[in-house]
Amino acid sequence: MSIAVHQTFPNPAGRKPASGETIFRGLTLAAALIVLATLLGVFVSLFLGAWPALHRYGLGFFVIQAWNPVTEKFGALAPLYGTIVTSIIAMIIAVPVGLGIAIFLTETCPRPLRRPIGIAIELLAGVPSIIYGIWGLFVFAPFMQTTVQPFLIDTLGTVPGIGDFFAGPPYGIGMLTAGLILAIMVLPFIASIAREVFLTVPDMLREAAYGMGMTRWEVNRSIVIPHVRSALVGGTMLALGRALGETMAVTFVIGNAPRIATSILQPGTTISAAIANEFTEATTNLYTSSLIALGLVLFVITFLVLAAAQLMLQRIKRRAGE
Amino acid sequence: MSTKLARRKLTNTIMMGLATASAALGMAMLAVILLHLVTKGASSLDLAVFLQDTPGPNDLGGLRNAIVGSLIMTVIAMLIGIPIGVLAGTYLAEYGRFSKLSTIIRFVNDILLSAPSIIVGLFVYQLMVVTQGHFSALAGTVALAILVVPIVVRTTEDVLRLVPDTLREAGLAVGVTRWMVIRKVIYTSARAGIITGILLALARISGETAPLLFTALSNNFFSLDLNAPMASLPITIFQFALSPYDNWQALAWSGALLITVAVLALSIAARLLTTKRVKS
Numbered sequence: 387m388s389i390a391v392h393q394t395f396p397n398p399a400g401r402k403p404a405s406g407e408t409i410f411r412g413l414t415l416a417a418a419l420i421v422l423a424t425l426l427g428v429f430v431s432l433f434l435g436a437w438p439a440l441h442r443y444g445l446g447f448f449v450i451q452a453w454n455p456v457t458e459k460f461g462a463l464a465p466l467y468g469t470i471v472t473s474i475i476a477m478i479i480a481v482p483v484g485l486g487i488a489i490f491l492t493e494t495c496p497r498p499l500r501r502p503i504g505i506a507i508e509l510l511a512g513v514p515s516i517i518y519g520i521w522g523l524f525v526f527a528p529f530m531q532t533t534v535q536p537f538l539i540d541t542l543g544t545v546p547g548i549g550d551f552f553a554g555p556p557y558g559i560g561m562l563t564a565g566l567i568l569a570i571m572v573l574p575f576i577a578s579i580a581r582e583v584f585l586t587v588p589d590m591l592r593e594a595a596y597g598m599g600m601t602r603w604e605v606n607r608s609i610v611i612p613h614v615r616s617a618l619v620g621g622t623m624l625a626l627g628r629a630l631g632e633t634m635a636v637t638f639v640i641g642n643a644p645r646i647a648t649s650i651l652q653p654g655t656t657i658s659a660a661i662a663n664e665f666t667e668a669t670t671n672l673y674t675s676s677l678i679a680l681g682l683v684l685f686v687i688t689f690l691v692l693a694a695a696q697l698m699l700q701r702i703k704r705r706a707g708e
Numbered sequence: 709m710s711t712k713l714a715r716r717k718l719t720n721t722i723m724m725g726l727a728t729a730s731a732a733l734g735m736a737m738l739a740v741i742l743l744h745l746v747t748k749g750a751s752s753l754d755l756a757v758f759l760q761d762t763p764g765p766n767d768l769g770g771l772r773n774a775i776v777g778s779l780i781m782t783v784i785a786m787l788i789g790i791p792i793g794v795l796a797g798t799y800l801a802e803y804g805r806f807s808k809l810s811t812i813i814r815f816v817n818d819i820l821l822s823a824p825s826i827i828v829g830l831f832v833y834q835l836m837v838v839t840q841g842h843f844s845a846l847a848g849t850v851a852l853a854i855l856v857v858p859i860v861v862r863t864t865e866d867v868l869r870l871v872p873d874t875l876r877e878a879g880l881a882v883g884v885t886r887w888m889v890i891r892k893v894i895y896t897s898a899r900a901g902i903i904t905g906i907l908l909a910l911a912r913i914s915g916e917t918a919p920l921l922f923t924a925l926s927n928n929f930f931s932l933d934l935n936a937p938m939a940s941l942p943i944t945i946f947q948f949a950l951s952p953y954d955n956w957q958a959l960a961w962s963g964a965l966l967i968t969v970a971v972l973a974l975s976i977a978a979r980l981l982t983t984k985r986v987k988s
Contacts, residue, residue: 410887411803417795418804418813421861424854425816428827431834486730494724495731505979507734512975513741513968514915516942520949520964524957525744570737577734601720624822631824633918634946658826658918665833665922681830685823692819 428685436679438672447679453644453660455669460676462683464644468561468654469684472636473629475565475650476572481622483569484576489606491577492584504581511574519638522567523559527639530566531558535651538562553649557641562650564640568632572625579621583614583702620698627692631684633658657684742968749965752958757966761930762944765953771963773930774944780932781845781924781940782913785852790906792853793860800861801868802890814865821858826918828854833922845931845938848924855916856909863905867898904978911974915967917942941967 439460440447450461487507491500535556543552587610595605611618641653642663655663657680668674756770763769796813804810828851836847871894879889895902925937926944945963948956 407885407887410890414795414799414803417792418799418810420792421796421813421817421820421857424857425820427835428823428831431831432827435830435834435838483730483733486727487734489724490727490731494728503731503735505976506738507731508979509972509975510734510738512911512971513738514917514942514971516915516917516945517741517745517964517968520945520960521741521744523949524748525740573734573737601716603720603723604716607723627822631826633824633826634942637946638949658824661826661830662918662921665830666925678830678834681827685827688822688824688827689819692822693815696815696818 432678432682432685436675436682439675439679442672443676447676448683451646455664455673458670458672460673460679462657462680464646465655465657465660465680466683467646468564468640469630469656469658469687471561471650471654472565472568472640472656473626475562476568476629477622477626479566479569480573480576480625484573484625485580485611485618487573487577488580488584491581493602493606504578507574507577509574510570511578515571515632515634518567518571518635522563522635522639526567527558527563530560530563531556535562538651550648551650554647554651556651557653559639559641559653560651561640561647561654564636564654564656565650567635567639568629571632571635572629575625575628576621579624579699580618583617583621584610586617586702587613614702616698617702620695620702623691623695623698627688627695630691631658631688633662637662657681745961745965745968748961749963751961753962753965757959757962762928762939762948762959763955765951766955768955769959771941771944771959771966773927774939774941774963775966776930776932777845777924777927777938778914778941780934781849781852781920781938782910784849784934785856785913786906786910788849788853789856789909790860793857793905793909794864794902796857797861797864797868798890800865802886802894805869817858817861820854821862824918825855825916826921829919829921829923832919837923843923843925843937844935845924846934848920848938848940849934851919851923852913852916855913855919859909859912860902860905863908864898864902867901867905868894870901871897900981904981907974907978907981911971911978914974915942915971917946921946 443450443460446461448462448466450459451463452459452461453464454460491504491507495503535558538552539554539556543549591609591613592605595609600608636656637659640655640659642655642659643653644655644660647654661677661681665674665677668677756768757772758770758775759772760768760770761773762771796817800810800814800817804813832847832851832854836850837843840847875893875897876889879893880886884892920940920943924940924943926947927937927939929939931938941963945960945967948960948963951957
């Protein structure tokens with residue numbers, strides 16, 4: 387609490403604080419307020435831009451599947467569906483693999499290798515979205531088309547009940563491909579957050595569990611993971627926030643078809659991909675406004691997800707005694 | 709009893725094996741992506757890429773205008789974003805450390821940190837492109853700067869808070885004003901950490917595409933005019949990769965390799981800086 391010192395006692399010279407002090411303090415406050423203003427500005431500007439479309443379609447905007455620039459019928463349902471489905475696919479894969487990486491790095495990995503492997507995984511997070519896009523389109527999608535998708539169609543596609551999700555010709559691109567690319571992209575986030583929170587678990591808990599005769603896996607499953615559950619959920623939601631808004635990589639491989647297909651092998655679209663693809667081509671005001679309305683929907687969803695993530699992560703920080 | 713123990717041991721072996729496999733998978737993904745980038749990108753990477761502008765379909769050319777455009781927009785975005793980020797981080801760590809306002813700003817900043825970058829593009833489109841009536845490099849620059857700020861705010865606040873309070877107290881005790889303590893003592897001892905944040909921000913915006921799509925747009929010609937559309941490496945990659953022309957696709961791969969090398973070098977440099985700080 388050194389802060390109070392300066393404020394309570396007058397300057398030794400008895401002068402008013404130098405004007406440099408006031409200016410500097412004012413500048414830092416102004417800069418901090420810019421951060422706040424940015425968020426408010428995003429909300430207000432998106433809302434104003436979306437207003438013509440929201441006014442025209444009302445709540446119907448969220449339940450209409452049509453996306454037809456010619457007849458000016460726009461609905462958010464298909465992009466919203468694609469956004470959610472691709473993100474779910476990504477999380478289903480990335481969460482267990484990310485946890486696995488974290489467990490490996492905190493338990494089994496030889497100590498000298500921990501740092502280099504940790505950095506390598508984090509570098510995956512640094513690779514720009516556009517790189518995943520070009521790689522996904524030219525390398526991963528053909529691989530999906532020739533190998534993975536025919537396999538899925540022949541096996542899971544014939545199973546009654548879930549067969550419809552894996553039906554149709556192998557396009558290569560599509561919602562599954564986009565979901566898998568997203569999984570690779572959010573994997574390092576989950577892994578590094580999980581690793582960080584695993585390290586906050588007191589050694590005494592681990593040692594006590596080992597002392598009881600638990601195996602490594604049992605210690606992690608029954609002691610470590612439950613101990614940091616809320617932070618793990620927070621980290622997962624942080625990754626989900628990224629997946630929901632991810633643009634370029636998805637734009638390359640989703641196929642950009644504004645419709646809802648049952649099969650996840652079919653092309654679809656997401657909110658961010660629709661905006662990225664169509665915004666500069668939007669010829670009418672209503673078209674542009676509908677795309678901005680999509681952006682507003684995306685921002686509200688990611689805001690809620692990220693806010694929830696923050697609250698959950700703060701809980702563990704407080705416990706770690708920050 | 710012993711069959712139960714055997715089963716537990718087996719489960720343990722399987723699950724820990726899966727954990728190891730996960731890490732191997734992560735490493736393999738990085739290796740595969742880098743390998744493809746190098747093999748596909750390096751084959752068409754020559755001096756012309758740096759010296760010639762983007763060509764027409766099936767014509768010879770390079771990426772000069774896109775590289776220069778990216779450099780200009782990135783540098784100016786950093787120049788705008790760094791002071792705002794460092795000052796705001798200073799407010800959160802120093803003047804407003806315990807204030808209610810800081811709690812809100814921290815929360816908002818963490819959300820902006822992960823907010824979709826395409827949303828920032830839409831915001832700047834509304835803010836600048838609509839009001840000015842045309843796309844401009846300046847709008848792209850502002851969009852990138854908005855992405856720089858939260859990263860720098862976060863790292864600056866974190867490293868300033870690592871500086872022990874005794875240093876602050878010592879400075880104040882000898883009669884130095886608060887802002888001189890911050891400038892001369894706090895910033896000096898936290899310099900490596902602040903630079904790490906700046907490098908991370910630079911790495912992040914070097915590859916950003918979505919915020920430039922409808923702010924800076926793109927330009928087939930060499931341009932230094934901030935008030936006009938400007939080419940950038942990521943947007944050029946986006947356009948060329950999705951084109952049907954072989955030469956454009958080859959240039960897209962070269963550009964992708966350039967960006968990745970730059971971004972990874974920046975990320976590694978940022979990490980090396982942090983290590984040194986921790987060790988010293």
